[in-house]
Amino acid sequence: MGQTNVLYKGSLLTEHDIYLFKEGNHFKLFEKMGSHVTTVDGVRGTHFAVWAPNARAVSVMGDFNGWNKESHPLKVREDSSGIWEGFIKGLGNGTIYKYHIVSRENGYQVDKGDPFAFHWETPPKTASIVWDINYEWGNGDWMQKRHTANALDAPYSIYEVHLGSWRRVPEQEDRSLSYREMADHLVGYVKEMGFTHVEFLPIMEHPFYGSWGYQTVGYFAPTSRYGTPQDLMYLIDQLHQNSIGVILDWVPSHFPSDEHGLAYFDGTYLYEHADPKKGFQPEWKSYIFNHGRYEVRSFLISSALFWLDKYRVDGLRVDAVASMLYLDYARNEGDWIPNIYGGKENLDAISFIRRLNEVVYEHHPDVQTIAEESTAWPMVSRPAYVGGLGFGMKWNMGWMHDTLDYFSANPIFRKYHQNQLTFSIWYAFFENFVLPLSHDEVVYGKGSLLQKMPGDDWQRFANLRLLFGYMYGHPGKKLLFMGGEFGQWNEWYHEKSLDWDLLERPPHQGVRKWVQDMNHLYRSEPALHEVDFSNEGFEWIDFHDADSSVISFIRKGKTSGDIILVVANFTPVPRVGYRVGVPRGGVWKEMLNSDAEVYGGSGFGNLGGAEASQVPCHGRYQSVSLVLPPLGVVFLKSEGAR
Template identity: 65%
Template sequence: MSKKKQATNPETPEFKNVEPFSLLTDFDISLFKSGRHYRLYEKLGSHVLENQGILGTYFGVWAPNAASVSVFGDFNGWNSESHQLMPRWDGSGIWEGWVANVGNGHVYKYFINSNIGGQKLEKGDPFALRWEESPKTASIVWDTWYEWKDEEWMKTRKTANSLSAPCSVYEVHLGSWKRDPQDNDRRLTYREIADTLVPYVKEMGFTHVEFMPIMQHPYEPSWGYQITGYFAASSRFGTPQDFMYLVEQLHQNGIGVILDWVPSHYPNDAHGIYRFDGSALYEHEDPRQGYHPDWKSYIFNYGRYEVRSFLISNALFWLDRFHADGLRVDAVASMLYRDYSRNDGEWIPNVFGGRENLEVISLFKELNEEIYKSFPDVQTIAEESTAFPGVSRPTFLGGLGFGMKWMMGWMNDTLRYFSKDPMYRKWHQNDLTFSTVYAFSENFMLPLSHDEVVYGKHSLLNKMPGDEWQKFANLRLLFSYMFTHPGSKLLFMGGEFGQSEEWNFLKSLDWHLLNYDSHKGINLLVQDLNKVYRAEPALFDKQFSPEGFDWLDTSDTNNCVVYYRRKGLNEEVMVLLNLTPLPQKNYRVGVPKNKQYVEILNSDDVKYWGAGNVNSSLKTEAIKAHGFEQSIELTLPPLGAVIIK
């Protein structure tokens, strides 16, 4: 028996079985049943193999409550009786078999006769590497063989993905970033997207792209967060190899790839893993633990060992086969708490009577330990919105082991502050400064994500108060504050040029807006902020450490001016924000060194569609201010940010 890299459709398949064999060893079964099989995708699912000189496909599926399981598809006229799988003798609940002359491209499902109520179920393969495009629901025999050409990136990515490196993430929804200019109803393919997305992200200066879930999902309005095919790239945009090409092109241009990963819930589509063998196999039987009231979906049984093997294997699969540089884990808070979005009586306490989901806590620790053991040069990022302690702290210190955590508090406070009319801001300075009270309790990523520009929340631009000029000035000020605040950064597509309308997943971004100076100015500012962020070690060397940040002045509430310093290993920059539309002339600030200072970015520059209140020269004088022996005078632009060095 030998594994083939690739197989093609046989022209005239012969439907015959030869001597059966298994990909699973006793050790595999032991690992699977103990929840510690982390490469389950190498064993279960469909695999094209030679057996006794004949090419065919091995099928393996977990269905312990089935009376019988068969594989049927286009190779046998969808006959659910002709190709029966055999149950393993070891009580694992795995059914397996090998079918001659079946290869890549053949379409199939499993036909399951359940022991529970005599149910007859037609299910896709939980480990399928490719699926038919929705609304069709069958799995496709395929492989993940690809001749990668990103060796240089893979060898050196530990530097780009380091916590002490700049990390500026561009969040992308593939179906709506850009569509066919001649036909908005036609999505671009993975390869077509690569031709335009890669040069754009490189020009903008982002260090990473984060893709909203690209795993197979039947319901497009879920944006990918209701997954049925956990091991397959969405067939809407092409083959798995087409997606690999997109990842490769990003890597060849020095851009990392982060994938959204959704272990929190899944839908009840008939062809999916919900009640897979007629029982609550992957989910809890009790809806108080197995049903998610917010998303009307189903929750994995995190305490079941076989399910833990499935989930950890899935996370590693995308890092292994698709060269992903990180996973952003969705809805972590909903997993950590048993009472999340539930009223009294709608949830079950843990064994100690508490609300924490102990099985999830142990799963995350095990998951992160295995990821960083196998792929030490990647990052895991938690979308976690509560004060759960130690999310991004090592497991040996009692943490969950994630590399970073989304800073949801910063996002909420900052957007609330910037939405206020500037005349009222002086009474709400705490919304702007409070984040630094806890900014170093975790390794925080500052997110301005897709969730903030849908469902009536308005685009980032239209969250800003004032007339048209003030809206754009406020947005430039917001981005300047974000890029100089401690932590890594994430910006959802469209925000970087001031998309006017809310995000609509059914159509392309409004790229025509770049023809207007106001929107082009936002775009140029984000480019330059990325340049400054990546060029100034003071902005990233210690981005997760209190040693890297000082408030120099938060007392000037009447003028709504704040002044702070970012420090690296050997360098520092100072940042001033004027949060009102009134320019401040001859504004004096203390500086730490008796040297010449220069303005390295001013958000009011005319090239950004600003008013041009820039500082051409900054003379240091022996006048004490802000605790320093010397100071400078400068102009603070209206609704503007100034970065000096």
């Protein structure tokens, strides 16, 4: 009976496909593997292909055959690729299925989802779904110009979003918004706030909602919790049509142990290392990809290109890069295996990362890859051909931790910690840095950004505005996790909406208005974003005034000759007549002041600006006398003679 239900012809895989797959250089596997609706001998049906080299038998089961494990067997190819395939007539879009795998190892049997599935059932269900991912895009204008928007000298103000908890519908059992509902609400909000990009925490299918998506099983499928693949495409399309870039978090380092996923796929450690000292990540209790296996490389790089090709995203933020680079990551002495030279560097993973970035930029030179890498590994954001890892940018975790530590201190004691603010400039141009105030800093008892700030409520809000102002002035691209932009009081919780009702209160309205105005200034002034990755765009005025807890510096444009002066006062004491040396005479116009009453401040300011006088200061021939607001930052632009 079984042999008549499956046709073993019409394979989508050519000999060349197999050759590339086995040598780790097939980067479009999603076009050939998994389930694809096609026509064979004039008959419509679905072609299935799955990699299970250590299987004794593989079959397709689903609603269409009553989940019969034997009625629709696949056939292994005769080219030693380990790929099982077959064509089942009559099956089309929406077919729910799994692979039943019988291993050659100890008779192990298991039901697996399709690693290449484009769509999955909504958790806690675990089957894959045959799905056509065609979509009629309307973002042609964005795709033509995005090389400018995604360039390293472009403004990047990234709004980091967890789709399931940005906004919920309390009238409907507090459900999350769908992808299409997010398009109705998120797009307009991000545009109004002036952010240039959104970054979504992983939207790839994941079984455990509490992992925030970082425990991925569907490397080619968006989670169905919020809708279909086309629904996500619609959201991305709408963001693009409003000139907003889209970055996806992507996790090529580890995967969960859920039985229906990649773990122990064909009764052997196929995608992961066999030895737990290399193959199991104790910190997250998940399996580590075997980046030295060529077929796994093809799988992962194909996943990266899939999101760039089919979903037209503008960047991938690669999670947990440090865990890939170091064999001893989160391990005790004796619990890891050194490399062939006796070191702790993971040579296979390093090679994989470099190849990944080479392929991404070869196929999509108008996107960026961004590393979440928390160590001092050198040249993370330098090309592979000069010895780097090849990422476009890297999160500056050191800046984030030092800055938040400094801001959590009572202003009385900040003068003893001034180096926490100034130290970041010493290494600011070693990498192409993103300055992240991310989701990781507002969970697990760390408190929200507003909660971290010291003092009474007025001082907390002033400190938060000052923190954001300091970040926007500092060299590097910007990232802010949702809720921070209006001063969310509570820690982020993935099962709960942001506290949007706070925006009925003036202090929160003020923070939101401040972030909005900073975004617009940042985007409109090339001096604040053009030269983020070179010291040619930055110059200290003074970082020695620790007693007053004041720093001052300038940002410079690449071609315009524009100069922006940033002066920050990290104490609640206003300073009148504070003199700052400047490189130009004439008027310095006050562009933004975090203490303005419209932001909830006390109104200390410079009445629109200050004029330089011939009074030497800070080693310069001219200076301006300023009013520095309490716990405030001012941005001034030179309008004088050059």
